[in-house]
Amino acid sequence: MDELRADPDEPGDGRTSEHSDPEAGGEAAFRHRIEPRSRTEYAADLEQRSVSGWAPDGARVDAPAEVLRRFEPRRAGLPEVSADQAAAYLDAHRAERPWLAAADGCRPEVQRIFAALDQGGGHAHVRHEGWVTEEMNQRRVAYLEDPAQLDLAKRAVGIDGILSGNQLHRCGSIATRITNPEAFAAAVTRGVEHPDVRAALETSFKERRAPGQVILPIADLLGSHGYRCCTGWQLDTVDGSMKTARERRDAFAEALARRTIPDGPEPRARPVRTFDGGTIIFTFGPNHGRNGYEIVTMYVNPPERAAGRDTR
């Protein structure tokens, strides 16, 4: 894959198709019409495909309309949204909130879930859903580049796109997503109905306290083949240790943020081989009104062996 990244005519420095200008004339515009992805984006897709067998348009899960219609935003601490309101919301906010594009062309039930989530404080649909490309997740885990950061100069130096005050983005040793918006919407709907998630959301609010994570099998929410809708990138271990890799990645990213030359080697990330047997993690925090709790994020996690964790 390195040869794809090394072409001097292409943005191998992390610039993706987000940066390309299809309106520009000449060869670049022609190439964009044929293949809208940059070479680095294409390389990441190819690497993901070769390792995990992921097929961009091939993974589907059973997400019946009646399941999606069951979603009650208020039960998730979100504002009530009708299907009509959802379509209008997506139209009105798509330009400045590009993650909403993931719901384009989806059924009204799916669009309603995205519109409701986007009006809450959670970021699951921003960082862990299909609008995030394979390359974005690869760069998130390797360099702490936040997909939610829309200012590309800030993204390149690791500034978080959601937290205020130019804080550094945080990411663990893995970055994952549910690649299909219908699967994502189904996971949200079934997750919000799960008794353990309900218990967390219905916890009496107290300042400075938050319910603990809820970790559920992917199969429980998305069916036995749901894992096929999941992709992710994890740090390559260093000397056999993920803890060391994680520590060195943070040091590398902090050096980039200070605009200094990092001491250590460049972090490397590789695709997660499989999510078969994996889990979906729900994390909770105070809502905007600070009178209840909401789902801060929801993301998939591979089974432990596939995650390559270590005890060192």
Next chain:
Amino acid sequence: MNEAYWAKNPSAPFATLIAVAATYCHPEAYGGAYADLIDRARSPEPDDDEIQVFKGQLTEALADPSRLPDDELFKAVDYGDGSDERFLRRLWRDLYGDEPMAGS
């Protein structure tokens, strides 16, 4: 069923320490979570039994980090400190400053 280490067996070794650390210290925790934990630890409310248990287990873990269950702390928190012990030391320093650990 919640498959989290502490949820599967609330009386498992260091279950409260790992649960609280996961809630407040994981990179995917809500914005301001770590600051909330610091406040909660420094000014515990009288009914906050969990933070008292947490402090006791943090002290125990620091006394002998090898007693922590295999990899459960890193799996739950995904910290960037390099080792359980360094993470726990940072946590103690941030939460309790120069306060000596019980038994030390």
